Amino acid sequence: MHVHEGKLIDMANPYLIHPATIIEKIREAEDIHTFRLRLNDEKARRSFRFTAGQFNMVYLFGVGEVAISIISDPDESESLGHTIRSVGRVTSAVAQLQAGETLGIRGPFGQGWPLDEACGRNVVIVTGGLGCAPVVGAIEYMLRRRRHYGSIKVIHGVKTPRDLLYHERFETWGKQADTEVLLASNRPDETWRHHVGVVTDLFEHVLIDPAKTMVLMCGPEIMMRLGVPILMKRGIPATAIYVSLERHMECGIGLCGHCQLGPYFLCKDGPVMRYDLVEPWLGRVGV
Amino acid sequence: MREIGVTAVASEIGILSRSDFQRFFDILCSKEYRIVGPTVRDGAAVWETIRHVSDLPIGWRDHQEPGRYRLEQTGSKEIFGVVHGPQSLKPFVFTPREPLLQIERSRDGFIARPTPPQREKVAVIGARACDLAGLTIQDQIFLQGEYQDGYYATRREGLFIIAVNCTRALQTCFCTSMDTGPRAKNGFDLALTEVGDQLLVEAGSEAGAELLSALSLSPATHKAIAEAAARVDACAQSQVRRLDRTRLPQALYDAHEHPRWDDVSARCLACANCTMVCPTCFCHKVEEAPDLTRQRTEHARLWDSCFTQEHGHIHGKNIRPTIKDRYRMWMTHKLASWLDQFGTSGCVGCGRCITWCPVGIDLTEELASLVSSSSSARA
Numbered sequence: 001m002h003v004h005e006g007k008l009i010d011m012a013n014p015y016l017i018h019p020a021t022i023i024e025k026i027r028e029a030e031d032i033h034t035f036r037l038r039l040n041d042e043k044a045r046r047s048f049r050f051t052a053g054q055f056n057m058v059y060l061f062g063v064g065e066v067a068i069s070i071i072s073d074p075d076e077s078e079s080l081g082h083t084i085r086s087v088g089r090v091t092s093a094v095a096q097l098q099a100g101e102t103l104g105i106r107g108p109f110g111q112g113w114p115l116d117e118a119c120g121r122n123v124v125i126v127t128g129g130l131g132c133a134p135v136v137g138a139i140e141y142m143l144r145r146r147r148h149y150g151s152i153k154v155i156h157g158v159k160t161p162r163d164l165l166y167h168e169r170f171e172t173w174g175k176q177a178d179t180e181v182l183l184a185s186n187r188p189d190e191t192w193r194h195h196v197g198v199v200t201d202l203f204e205h206v207l208i209d210p211a212k213t214m215v216l217m218c219g220p221e222i223m224m225r226l227g228v229p230i231l232m233k234r235g236i237p238a239t240a241i242y243v244s245l246e247r248h249m250e251c252g253i254g255l256c257g258h259c260q261l262g263p264y265f266l267c268k269d270g271p272v273m274r275y276d277l278v279e280p281w282l283g284r285v286g287v
Numbered sequence: 288m289r290e291i292g293v294t295a296v297a298s299e300i301g302i303l304s305r306s307d308f309q310r311f312f313d314i315l316c317s318k319e320y321r322i323v324g325p326t327v328r329d330g331a332a333v334w335e336t337i338r339h340v341s342d343l344p345i346g347w348r349d350h351q352e353p354g355r356y357r358l359e360q361t362g363s364k365e366i367f368g369v370v371h372g373p374q375s376l377k378p379f380v381f382t383p384r385e386p387l388l389q390i391e392r393s394r395d396g397f398i399a400r401p402t403p404p405q406r407e408k409v410a411v412i413g414a415r416a417c418d419l420a421g422l423t424i425q426d427q428i429f430l431q432g433e434y435q436d437g438y439y440a441t442r443r444e445g446l447f448i449i450a451v452n453c454t455r456a457l458q459t460c461f462c463t464s465m466d467t468g469p470r471a472k473n474g475f476d477l478a479l480t481e482v483g484d485q486l487l488v489e490a491g492s493e494a495g496a497e498l499l500s501a502l503s504l505s506p507a508t509h510k511a512i513a514e515a516a517a518r519v520d521a522c523a524q525s526q527v528r529r530l531d532r533t534r535l536p537q538a539l540y541d542a543h544e545h546p547r548w549d550d551v552s553a554r555c556l557a558c559a560n561c562t563m564v565c566p567t568c569f570c571h572k573v574e575e576a577p578d579l580t581r582q583r584t585e586h587a588r589l590w591d592s593c594f595t596q597e598h599g600h601i602h603g604k605n606i607r608p609t610i611k612d613r614y615r616m617w618m619t620h621k622l623a624s625w626l627d628q629f630g631t632s633g634c635v636g637c638g639r640c641i642t643w644c645p646v647g648i649d650l651t652e653e654l655a656s657l658v659s660s661s662s663s664a665r666a
Contacts, residue, residue: 013401013437014434015387015388015401015586016388016399016401017388017390017399017586018399019395019396019397019398019399020396021396040395040396061390061392061396061397061577061584062575062577062581062584063575064573064574064575065573065575085602087602087603088602088603091602102395102396102397104396104397104399246601247601247606248597248598248599248600248601248606250571250572250573250591251571251573251588253432253433253434254432254433255428255429255432255434255436255569255571256570256571256572256573256588256591257569257570257571257591257593258570258572258591258598258599260616260620260624262540262624262627263624263627263628265628268433280540284543285612286599286606286607286608286609286611286612286613286615286616287543287606287616
């Protein structure tokens, strides 16, 4: 196996799939599971490196592949975490698997969050629904290097309390120094002790120093299209706002053509994109 | 004037009479090439493995118009009277279906093994300048990105390309305005120009020069070369279609809300023919095809098209649900965003999408409508 810069990809054959064993399956919500995977090949496992925000093509024998972001901590290479909602042909079949069974991995692909560039700055993380998955690794990474970053604000919105994943993680993050976790639900139940409304309402509840802040965003495109203008009105330039975008992906290497957004191939130019670059294309019907 | 094209390697241009053309085939056979050329099948010119000059569509001509392709017998001895059929060079290198991996269940889960294509020497006779331009674009996509596609590379390495300079333009041709033809400028091993009873032969590569010297042709006269050049020039002059690239890509980006998209989408059937015949379209999907034992499965890539329902599908929603969205995606990518992505247009002016469109949609006409008054029509 040829490993290129920590990628599990043979440069001559980026289509090659590597078996990985499910070592843990965690039920996050009714139709959402987190799979902890361990690459079977020891050499592959030791050399696999990724940055938070990148994704893998996750493969199920006889069924196919699907692009899924990596949620695990980039510092922890022994296992890989993928949170998967059972919604399509491949993900529904994957949801049936149990610990001990095999999936395939190809990756990592794409551009992750600009965590080096965020050094020394305050970081505001805005996510909605399952959009919290691609930032988990970034939050863990920053908290592990706490003194390199300014204040960290995690702002997350869900439809109903049952849609909230990673309860323990949110709980732990909120207890870290200079780290705030704000949650919103627009269809809460009687147990909900956080904000009632949509995630963008929470912007009013946080102090933002626009010149020192970087924003990481992931969630439904409508959340980004409505949320970003509010942040920009607060003085944060579009160049300091990063969004993780989603499109249909078959190859992961910019060849299959499905993930185009204007001039970009989101699988290789993204999925994390600086907002000013994609702003002209987001919200255009059919793009 | 010493050359018909501009980058010929050999300074000499050889001349061969039509009746001697079989020698060309014999030499290619002796060098163990499988020869592929245009043949007449089901009313169109299609690539087939051939052995003899007589397998070529001698005496046939094609007539192409929006939504119409017809072959006719002229009774002449013209060898390359048919300009082109629905296929470009694309299927030789980026095949409609390419098996990528054979995956077998194992004790450890599964084992995936690449299934590279067999190396094969293939000599293609009759590629046109637009086809060469299309192949150059495919090369850029599959060979010059971050990853070199090994499947494509293996097929590409085996290709020996014998181009034919066009001396007759179709109604649907607009290569002149795309600066890709009708003269084969580069990307060929040998280029032929048919003038009367003779074929002028020039080399465009080392391999081509080697074959040219093996043919030991007599050198073409200045007069014959001038005559060939004049015919190719006349072909360029005679093209009736053109595509105005001057304000691209921005003019098309600006035309996103133009009412013309409603007009064209009312005619478009979303059949995907345009993308299948296009020499540059590269979209593909990956198919998993398990056998009946469920112990083995083949992982293969297949041509896909942005006109299909699935292309813009993402968990529960479709980015491009309407034909309007899909036609706009195709054309905006082909003529505008392709420039941003690859520094070149995605269109080579071959006109196939016009001919093979069942309702005769003409992208040159659509573009002209879209960019002429786009600013006033912006939402």
